[in-house]
Amino acid sequence: MNDVTTFETDIIISGAGPAGLCLAKSLSGRGLRITMIEQLPQSDLANPPFDGREIALTQHSAQLMRALGLWQRIEASAISPLRDARVLNGPSPFAMTIGHQLSQKSELGWLVSNHLIRKAAYEAVQESAQSHQDLTLLFGEKVASLRTDDQGASVTLGSGRTLKARMIVAADSRFSETRRAMGIGADMHDFGKTMLVCCMTHEQPHHHAAWEWFGYGQTLALLPMNPDPVTNEYRSSVVLTLPSTAIAPLMSLEPDTFGLEMQTRFLQRLGRMTLVSTRHSYPLVGVYPHRFVARRFATVGDAAVGMHPVTAHGFNFGLLGVETLSQFVLTTHASGGDIASPRVLEGYEKIHRRATRPLYLATQLVSTLYTNDSPPARLLRDTALRLGEALVPFKRAIAATLSGTR
Numbered sequence: 001m002n003d004v005t006t007f008e009t010d011i012i013i014s015g016a017g018p019a020g021l022c023l024a025k026s027l028s029g030r031g032l033r034i035t036m037i038e039q040l041p042q043s044d045l046a047n048p049p050f051d052g053r054e055i056a057l058t059q060h061s062a063q064l065m066r067a068l069g070l071w072q073r074i075e076a077s078a079i080s081p082l083r084d085a086r087v088l089n090g091p092s093p094f095a096m097t098i099g100h101q102l103s104q105k106s107e108l109g110w111l112v113s114n115h116l117i118r119k120a121a122y123e124a125v126q127e128s129a130q131s132h133q134d135l136t137l138l139f140g141e142k143v144a145s146l147r148t149d150d151q152g153a154s155v156t157l158g159s160g161r162t163l164k165a166r167m168i169v170a171a172d173s174r175f176s177e178t179r180r181a182m183g184i185g186a187d188m189h190d191f192g193k194t195m196l197v198c199c200m201t202h203e204q205p206h207h208h209a210a211w212e213w214f215g216y217g218q219t220l221a222l223l224p225m226n227p228d229p230v231t232n233e234y235r236s237s238v239v240l241t242l243p244s245t246a247i248a249p250l251m252s253l254e255p256d257t258f259g260l261e262m263q264t265r266f267l268q269r270l271g272r273m274t275l276v277s278t279r280h281s282y283p284l285v286g287v288y289p290h291r292f293v294a295r296r297f298a299t300v301g302d303a304a305v306g307m308h309p310v311t312a313h314g315f316n317f318g319l320l321g322v323e324t325l326s327q328f329v330l331t332t333h334a335s336g337g338d339i340a341s342p343r344v345l346e347g348y349e350k351i352h353r354r355a356t357r358p359l360y361l362a363t364q365l366v367s368t369l370y371t372n373d374s375p376p377a378r379l380l381r382d383t384a385l386r387l388g389e390a391l392v393p394f395k396r397a398i399a400a401t402l403s404g405t406r
Contacts, residue, residue: 009035009136010339011329012155012165014143015172016045018114019301019318021121023169025068026326028135030335035163036125037137037155042139045122052197052280053114054223054237056082056210058404059103061316062110064323067115069127071122074112080225081107085402089382090216091267094327096208096389102399107208109403111223111237117315143178149295153340161373167340169325170299174287174306182294189364191284191308193371194244196251199278200262201233203271214381216373218242220265221309228276235276238262239309241371247281284308288360293345293351296326305320305356307362316404321352359401 011027013020016038024034038045057065065071071079085108087094098107129135138157145170146157154164170178179186200232211222221239228235240250240262253261255275261275287306292299301318338344388394 008163011167013169014178018121019118020171021125023322029132030330033134035143036214037138039142047119050115054111055114056317057110058316060404061319064319069124070120074116080111081208082109082111083107086209086211088213090308096385098399102396153269154381168297170303171301174302176303179303182297184289184291186287186289189286193241193284194247194281195239195241196247196281197239199277200238200273201228201235202273203278205234292349296340308367317356324351339354340405
């Protein structure tokens with residue numbers, strides 16, 4: 001495998017989700033051959049269905065998406081400004097408010113539907129593949145086994161075909177089978193909760209402020225969207241987190257009954273609420289691998305860091321990892337070096353771990369404290385919110401984190 005001609009491709013990316021597609025796009029056109037392996041059929045990537053998830057993007061993530069050619073493919077009306085953030089506790093109307101003025105921007109970030117990001121990423125990759133002839137997408141395939149050594153890597157697909165490459169990248173979800181096949185374990189925190197996500201219209205304005213509401217016995221989130229295109233009513237992505245057994249009955253409620261249920265859960269603060277989309281549910285599990293890399297192997301996206309959504313940094317960390325890994329790979333390739341050398345992979349891991357580990361641990365702590373309904377915990381978090389509201393430097397630091405400007 002020392003002879004370069006024995007490699008069918010330079011980099012194999014397992015998983016064509018948003019992170020994997022963005023990595024492929026960032027590497028394309030630079031003299032590398034990239035092969036993507038995806039279990040789903042091509043039709044699912046070309047026209048991904050609405051899945052309920054709205055992605056809060058930092059300013060830095062928006063900049064990266066523009067550089068990759070994704071932002072321009074999403075209609076402006078589907079990109080909602082996220083100006084402020086409010087954190088509430090229990091039935092109290094008091095909220096700690098993180099205003100956009102603290103970030104010196106007119107908004108903290110942006111809100112875009114996950115399925116639109118997926119579609120834009122796929123289209124950008126397809127265009128790059130046609131332009132540069134350096135990208136191959138294998139649909140309806142999965143990695144059956146893989147092997148790496150000092151000279152290279154090989155992947156055997158479910159169909160029996162074997163591919164040889166210089167490097168393998170896992171981008172196949174937080175429960176990555178590719179990562180596990182490389183013997184990399186992960187710390188997993190199952191919160192024992194499920195989140196229900198959907199879009200709803202409501203009477204009262206959201207002022208483009210996101211809510212994170214730690215109620216007693218439930219957690220509510222409100223992500224402000226642009227007005228409903230049909231009725232022009234205020235519209236938001238609504239997230240309700242409860243034990244799984246409590247979510248299941250809500251999924252099957254008639255739309256009118258569901259709307260009344262959500263009005264009650266929001267204590268009528270948004271007035272009349274009307275369901276305007278399908279409902280979707282997802283289990284809450286945080287995942288942080290013991291390592292991001294192995295010999296000629298790296299992880300990106302959720303395969304590297306699977307975040308709890310409370311801090312809205314999941315895909316932002318995915319893009320950050322793509323940016324860091326591609327910079328190491330492209331710089332090394334341009335100088336004629338080994339793109340999967342220990343120096344490259346260890347450099348990527350060091351930077352990405354430093355960028356993600358503190359917030360991952362802080363998120364675990366916050367989600368544990370703010371879902372504990374014991375009287376001392378309720379008092380502690382109420383006190384913490386009031387102190388936080390009074391400490392402008394603290395709020396400025398949070399604003400920098402939310403906007404991705406720090």
